Amino acid sequence: MAQFFKEKPNKSKQLSAKLTLDVTQLDHLGAGIAQHQGKIVFIAGALPGERATVQLIEQKKSYAKAKLIHIASPVKSRVLPTCPHYSQCGGCDLQHMDTQAQREYKQTALVDLMSKLSSSEKIGADKMAKPLVGEGWHYRRRARLATLLDKRTQRLQLGFRAANSSNIVEINQCPVLATSLSELITPLAANLNQLKAKASLGHVELTQAENGHFVVLRVTKSLPNSDVKWLSGFAQKHQLTLLLQDDAGELTQLYSPLSSDKDAALLPFYPLANNTVNCYFSPGNFVQVNGEMNQAMVDQAIDWLSPQPGERILDLFCGVGNFSLPLAKKAADVIGVEGVPDMVEQARQNACDNQLSNVTFYHADLSADLSDQAWLGKIDKLLLDPARAGAYESLQWLHKMQPKKVVYVSCNPASLARDSSVLLDNGYRIAQVGLVDMFPQTHHIEAMVLFELAK
Structure with a gap:
């Protein structure tokens, strides 16, 4: 996502008046750079050549950080982000810039x-x-998704961390993931929500390999037999290798469509x-x-x-x-x-x-x-x-x-x-x-x- 800086909660802290600044270049983290009153100003989400309306949210002796409010003159390299989760998810930060310009x-x-x-x-x-x-999209063959159980609704959320936060952004697709992995997110989340012990789930690792798809579920406690049976059925339906990983890092395979005399082939x-x-x-x-x-x-x-x-x-x-x-x-x-x-x-x-x-x-x-x-x-x-x-x-x-x-x-x-x-x-x-x-x-x-x- 474009990493728009958010103000930390502080009743005594006030945002600056709105400023209009000319962005001249990008820093090594992809944020736009402008000048204001002798200071460098970093503006996440702004691109070189743009005139941006911003508010200063953090000031140091030699630099400041600003929140992007509006782009008055967008450059040709600015594009509409492909991902619907881009404004919250912390996984990407340059989707507003075309791939060649990146x-x-x-x-x-x-x-x-x-x-x-x-x-x-x-x-x-x-x-x-x-x-x-190579390809600018659907290139990731591996990803780790976080889980969070909403205590009020008892619904398990599956997604990535938000930008500059430990909060989880629930997602239903990811355009930088291999298509087959992205398409697995929604049915996987639905099936995990059917488990009795969903409070015992940690992160979920998805992998696309030459010999198939692999899903590793991190579990903090042993799952009841009914949950194991349910997960095995899901893995069989989608023809993927599904493993549980405990606190000690030990792996237990629930199902795999692979069969071989060689352990390595699994x-x-x-x-x-x-x-x-x-x-x-x-x-x-x-x-x-x-x-x-x-x-x-x-x-x-x-x-x-x-x-x-x-x-x-x-x-x-x-x-x-x-x-x-x-x-x-x-x-x-x-x-x-x-x-x-x-x-x-x-x-x-x-x-x-x-x-x-x-x-x-x-x-x-x-x-x-x-x-x-x-x-x-x-x-x-x-x-x-x-x-x-x-x-x-x-x-x-x-x-x-x-x-x-x-x-x-x-x-x-x-x-x-x-x-x-x-x-x-x-x-x-x-x-x-x-x-x-x-x-x-x-x-x-x-x-x-x-x-x-x-x-």
């Missing part, structure tokens, strides 16, 4: 960021990779490397929600790293093997390291299922002292795919690794900026920068950067 904004923000980092070498067109883009999976690798994962494991962009991203990483037989390639923050397995398919010797033990075990199983003997997975806290790790040493190439916190601690060991090439996959421009400085200070140069439009209709920027050791 990508141009993200590309500009990424170029500006990387240019500021490397003052000695401007990030020109020769260093910019073609943006990886897990969701997605294909990689031109369908030559299957990457299985468990509920709770991290996987990229945009399958199309993930495949494009993996292909680009392989192209940039150009793995050769006999090379030693290190994949830090490897998850269940999203990059490690396709890299190993290219005959390189691959080492994957991950901080979540369950994901390490799944990655090892994935290597076995894909008959890849040239990839080894290790568990390690990548923010800790790595000096005693057996895998730490000279490598040819390095891939980093950290969470939002980045890879700063891991990069302190560059002097031991000395890779010729580094591919950094980032979901947070701030940590990318910080970590890129470490690489530049250690003799690397920026060879390629690429936008990955992983999350259309939101301000989130996914990026890939190729660093090469300067000769």
